[in-house]
Amino acid sequence: MNIFRFAGDMTHLISVLVLLLKIYATKSCSGISLKTQELYALVFVTRYLDLFTDFISVYNTLMKLIFIASSLAIVWCMRMHRLVKRSYDKELDTFRHYLLVVGSAVLALIVHEKFTFQEIFWAFSIYLEAVAILPQLVLLQRSGNVDNLTGQYVFFLGAYRALYILNWIYRYFTEPHFTRWIACISGLLQTALYADFFYYYFISWKNNAKLQLPA
Numbered sequence: 001m002n003i004f005r006f007a008g009d010m011t012h013l014i015s016v017l018v019l020l021l022k023i024y025a026t027k028s029c030s031g032i033s034l035k036t037q038e039l040y041a042l043v044f045v046t047r048y049l050d051l052f053t054d055f056i057s058v059y060n061t062l063m064k065l066i067f068i069a070s071s072l073a074i075v076w077c078m079r080m081h082r083l084v085k086r087s088y089d090k091e092l093d094t095f096r097h098y099l100l101v102v103g104s105a106v107l108a109l110i111v112h113e114k115f116t117f118q119e120i121f122w123a124f125s126i127y128l129e130a131v132a133i134l135p136q137l138v139l140l141q142r143s144g145n146v147d148n149l150t151g152q153y154v155f156f157l158g159a160y161r162a163l164y165i166l167n168w169i170y171r172y173f174t175e176p177h178f179t180r181w182i183a184c185i186s187g188l189l190q191t192a193l194y195a196d197f198f199y200y201y202f203i204s205w206k207n208n209a210k211l212q213l214p215a
Contacts, residue, residue, distance in 0.1 A: 008163035015156035047125035158194035
């Protein structure tokens with residue numbers, strides 16, 4: 001493991017912790033897209049099927065379990081928790097996320113590294129993660145104002161993907177047979193989706209003002 005991947009993993013973990021803090025401390029999920037969280041839960045469950053077949057390291061296994069458990073816990077809270085579910089912005093969270101699932105599944109069947117059960121699901125999870133943030137970004141644009149914890153969550157989530165690009169560049173120059181091109185291209189697309197958010201996040205930070213996105 002290189003420093004860029006470790007930094008990316010830690011940034012990803014921070015994003016999850018920030019979101020859990022928002023939900024459990026405020027008993028509110030206002031500004032959070034349930035559809036994006038459901039997509040992430042599906043991403044981690046399908047990507048980490050190798051938990052049952054391969055052991056890489058304790059760190060690797062622990063991170064996989066954390067991301068699966070946290071994503072399912074967030075979905076449960078937003079759907080089932082008596083107080084949290086009341087604050088869900090259902091009328092703003094109307095993105096047709098099932099289209100992203102179908103599109104990712106079709107693409108995984110066409111473009112993959114190996115035609116095996118695990119590799120197809122791995123490719124599916126990579127494609128789906130690249131676009132899973134779309135319902136969240138649309139919800140934030142519709143609401144306009146973004147609270148501090150939600151803004152921090154999305155920022156760290158985007159930063160995690162940006163750090164993974166550095167990880168892939170490092171691996172390309174240091175590994176003789178680097179083959180994860182699907183992850184590279186999908187990661188570039190995913191990071192690009194955050195560009196508009198990053199711009200307004202930087203403006204709000206520079207001006208010490210509340211983050212607002214154009215409707």
